[in-house]
Amino acid sequence: MWGKRTGYDKEGRRVHIHFEHGEGQIEVVSPWVVNVFSPLYTQERESRAVEHPNAAFEECEFRLSERDGRIEIATEQLTVRVYDHFHVDFYDAAGTPLCLDYRGGRDPFVRRGNVDIAEEEGHDAMRTSGEHKIQILKAMEGGEKFYGLGDKTGPLNKKGYEYEMWNTDDPSPHVESHKSLYKSIPFFITLKERAAYGLFFDNPFKTFFDLGKENADYYYFGADDGNLDYYFIYGPDMKNVVTRYTGLTGRTPLPQLWTLGAHQSRWSYAPEARVMEIAEKFREHDLPLDAIHLDIDYMDGYRVFTWDGERFPDPAAMMDKLKEQGIKIVTIIDPGVKKDRGYSIYDEGLNKGYYATDRDGVTYVNTVWPGDSVYPDFSDEPVRRWWAGNQKIMTDAGVAGIWNDMNEPASFTGPLPDDVRFKNDGRETDHREVHNVYGHLMSKSTFDGILEATGKRPFVITRAAYAGTQKYSTVWTGDNQSFWEHLRLSIPMTLNLGLSGFAFNGCDVGGFSHDCTPELLARWVQVGAFSPLFRNHTAIGTRDQEPWAYDEATLDAYRKAMKLRYRLLPYLYDLMREAEQTGLAPTRPLVLEFPEDPAVHEIDDQFLFGSRMLIAPVVEQGKRHRAVYLPEGKWYDFVTGEAQEGGRAILADAPLDVCPIYVRAGAFLPTYPDQKYVGERKIEELLLDVYPGTGEYVHTQDDGESFDYRSGGYNEYRFEQTERDGELEIALEKTHAGYADAYRSFRITVHGLNASSVELGGQAVEFSSGTEGTTFSVPADGGRIRLTR
Template sequence: MWGKRTGYEKEGRRVSIQFEGGTGRIEVVNAGVINVFAPLHTQEHESRAVEQPNPAFVVCDYTVSERDGRIEIVTEQLIVRVYDHFKVDFYDAAGTPLCLDYRGEREPFPRRGNVSIAEGEGHAAMRTSEHHKIQVLKAMEGEEKFYGLGDKTGPLNKRGYEYEMWNTDDPSPHVESHKSLYKSIPFFITLKERAAYGLFFDNPFKTFFDLGKENSDYYYFGADGGNLDYYFIYGPDPKNVVSRYTALTGRTPLPQLWTLGAHQSRWSYAPESRVLEIAEKFREHDLPLDVIHLDVDYMDGYRVFTWDDERFPDPAALTKRLGEMGIKVVTIIDPGVKKDRGYGIYEEGLEKGFYATDRDGVPYVNAVWPGDSVYPDFSDEPVRRWWADNQKIMLDAGIAGIWNDMNEPASFNGPLPDDVRFKNDGRGADHLEIHNVYGHLMSKSTYDGILEASGKRPFVITRAAYAGTQKYSTVWTGDNQSFWEHLRLSIPMTLNLGLSGFAFNGCDVGGFSHDCTPELLARWVQVGAFSPLFRNHTAIGTRDQEPWAYDEDTLDAYRKAMKLRYRLLPYLYDLMREAEQTGLPPMRPLLLEFPEDEHVHELDDQFLFGSRMLVAPVIEQGKRYRAVYLPEGSWVDYRSGETLEGGRVILAEAPLDVCPIYVRAGSFLPAYPDQKYVGELKIKELLLDVYPGTGEYVHTQDDGESFDYRSGSYNEYRFSQSEQDGELEIAWEASHAGYDGETYASFRLTVHGRSASSVELNGEAIPFLAEIRGTTFHVPAGSGKVRLIR
């Protein structure tokens, strides 16, 4: 459609390029991020993901010239060349090709035979994807690997797969052939031998991604509506890509500390006596727990923002009693509002015109849990404000967080028609445009309401999402199954979510549907212990999935994994602080830290917890050992203390209660003492596990619940270690002192794998305990230097 170039204009950060068939635009977001835009639907960006003001937009110098039949735009880091037909190529500053438009036409691999015969028997026959109104083809060099796209099924590397971005409530067992699930995150990272880059197709309509499945000569993305609007995000390493993408779409704010504890859920815990029984059983069995989730059966006839008076006669008294046990409550809220005269929420929304409508302006009705229901129009600011204000109803009852579900939006009497109308903040839109951002806007409204009502960091969990939802909500991977295959799938799904900006994510530990076996639960909790969001959740009609419902071996393995998670909470909290600052997720594929090691590019059954811990869970039934790949460097077996050299595969023993874990030499791991819930103990002494080598670590402390840390109300401690002449020197300093709450009085350091004849603090000998596995001693918090002398 574009035809030949006819001219160009430079204005500010934009270069508008005229073609025979229309106008395209190149915008320099910063030296390493370029936007390619054409106004096919609206004249300007109307992004729900890229909000303004935006820290990614940085004024930088660039030049524009016309040469050899192209427009050339040059920044400090990139060269962008634009040709006839709006072909756009990207090079690094040295002129090395990074990402080039494919010059040929789509040419799918041939498919043979009469597929209708197979479909007649019930087979899902493969068909070639249709051509799309918007379609960008990129040339494949051959060695590309692709990551991201949210929590799509399949392996970590998405090469050879195709996906669709259309938020879909699909409870059938998730397998690799699923093209769509609950979230639409149209962003992926390409890793090549020379560099890494990201492509973010910011189009809320249904979008399509083919990563070399149709033809190995190219990959493509496209849509049938909206604008041509994509961002090229340069690395040159994957870490920089993630950091730049999250600067653009937003980063996960530091959550309240209790949200990183254990969550327990079921469809459903009701009545309130059952909720109290669950809480008491956790305490009785010495199992840490911070949160119980209430599913839809707490409501009065599934009416949102209500309580069933018989099952839950006094919600405030219940949450108070649970609070005395150190347990908070999170309640589910769906978007479907019951169509019911006399129901206040419905009546108010109807009176104010707050619901999505049909073409005639009549509120659209479909069925969800309450039966006939209407759908709040979250695309309109007054509706978001109204919904935000309603969060106070739940918070006044003592609820600590909100779980948004069924917000794809889901429906029982067939999907919402394409022509359902939304106000879209003044520019009307239909369901095709709003569908993928519906859950995103609901999460934003919920976040804003909790923040205003409580003043604390909001805890919101959502099933449906779009790019940028990480600013408002944590996510989980939806309705999985209690299958070993789903345990295996959960690792690349959550890793790719992390690469897609969602640092705070998890899955239903133990599986939602089907019955979880004892061994599967024991192995799943060992993965869940390192997931930023830990929630054990199961469906109505399944067997009990609480750990005491199984045998003693399972209960012991579960307890061991949970106590390890709670021990590492300060480390996870530091990682979440890092996520807010850099966008890097706590749960990471190895390629994020070791992109030049080709052995880790396809590795999706082990992962890193931050940059310092390697976790290699068992994900096969009956296995009591597994192969583990250790990257280059020295690694310490977390269980045995043995130091191992990397760059090789080892065979690790893994009894039922053991998940193989390895720590990089030179690491510090902050830890808490054993506690049943966050806040049970006043932590006056921070525990610090030290793994000898050379390294640094920054630990922060704040009130764990407010945003005061953003204005300086936090303490920061910097630790470093180095070895000289066989002696280990450890130094620390209080690099920032802005928090005057419960602060540390001392540190207890355990130096693993190192025996000492003496320990000197600032040149003076201090007491220490020497054991087979290491040396332990106590030092005052603040600043100091210790030498371990052999």
């Protein structure tokens, strides 16, 4: 495409390379991150994901030279070599190849037979993807593993699979053959024997990824339009790749603490009496709950920003009553605005020209829940401000969060035509360019509106997303099914979402469509209890999916898992704080923490909760035990306290109410006492579980809802432990004091250790020993504690 190189010049961080048939650019973002760009669609790079590019730039010297027919750009970490035809190769500082362009053309395997006949009978015949306007082929060494690409179906390791990025509302049962779902996150991580790196193809048009499926000699990514615009992100550790990628695209802000509690949803809870019944049943059955979600039937004729006056005659009063029980309301808001003269939202948007149009400038109309509907043009800043302002209608009534759905954008008559027009912040474009970022821009508008209206950290949940949406919204995996296969599938889907920057994610616990069986719900809640977003949600017409609708054994298992979730809330909150700082999600594949162990590279039915807890759920019907692989080191059984040596697989017992959980030696786990909802009681004594070994931990405490923590309004505590010569020494220190409601004491339980004495600063401390270990309380001022066996 580009032809022979004819020259080059340097402009700041950019190296402009001139070819016979085009231009290329290499921009040094940091010693580890390089952007490769060619203006095939617009002259300058435009991005909805990298919205504050200067924030990602680091001071970085680099050397530029020409040798042996190539341009060479070298930082202290990377060497980039650029050849004719804009071939770009990446090496580490020692000259070891990391990622090389494949010099041949595409050579897919042969597909035999007349597939037209199969398609006439109704089969989805397999076809090889055609040539694309942009195609970047990378050479395959053979041992690569691929992770990321959001919540695409299939196993954790995506090698040998192909996917398309085109946000798609597909309610059919999600299986490995799905190339597209609701989100387009064109970022993946390659793990090699020597190192890990990421590739982020920042192109909002429909993009294509083949990770060695059509030919084992190469993998490729491409697009049918837009610019060539991708980032090479060097680790060499996988964690560093995620941190640097989220440094570009943004990180999930610390959510309000209540949002990490339990959410209950259904299509639909209506009228008001049904909502109140659900709330009362949760309290009656001693089940913690923080939020109930209202689906589309709370609205007046599915008109967004309205309430059905018969079903919900006084929404504000209802939410006040729920508040007394510690329960908040989250309402769904879709983008489709009912075409209805006299409906104020429609009229205002029409009068101001805020809707997408056809090629002739006429407002585009399609069919969604309200019937004939129009689509706000979220690509235009005035429209985003208008939509943001409308959030106040909901928050003033008492709504605590907004759930954005159907924002692929979806319609009942198929995808919007390619030629639907959008203003695109002054550079008019069509649906092909806006489609994949439509939900992203809607989420941004919703986030901004809630922040302006309330001053609190916004809670937004979205189905459709693009790279970078994690700055504005939590996500779920969409309309799954109440199948065991979908429970199994949810684990690699949510883990890959986390690797793709979406730290705050989850799936519909119990499954959305179909009828959930008692055993499936009991096992699913044991996975959901460790998902950052926990929501039980099911579809219209399905059986009741609230836990009391099942037998006592199911209810007991559900309650046990939820109480554990609430006990671990301060730990999860710390993990979300870490996510804001590093981009690392709370739920992590084992390969992220143990990349040197080849035994974990393909494990996708276990995961880590932070770096300290290993979760091994049962995902098969009828199983009451399962094999668990423990990586190197010592691990404690969370239930029995028994110590296990890692680097091997063990057989774990798993009765219906038990999910096998293991905690790394040296871990601290901050926990809370039982609560029915976040904020039910003031926590004056933090419960701290200690697992003997060598380790450290940082715990923070703040008001749980404002952004004051960013200006110092938090308390920080540092814990360290060292085990040697029959003694365990624990150091507690308060390292920052910026929040008034501080803990008064820590109640510490040291598991697996029955002490003969406990001392704080040389003074004896009263303690008790039992099957759980040694328990004692100390003031929150800190100090040094010594336990002697």
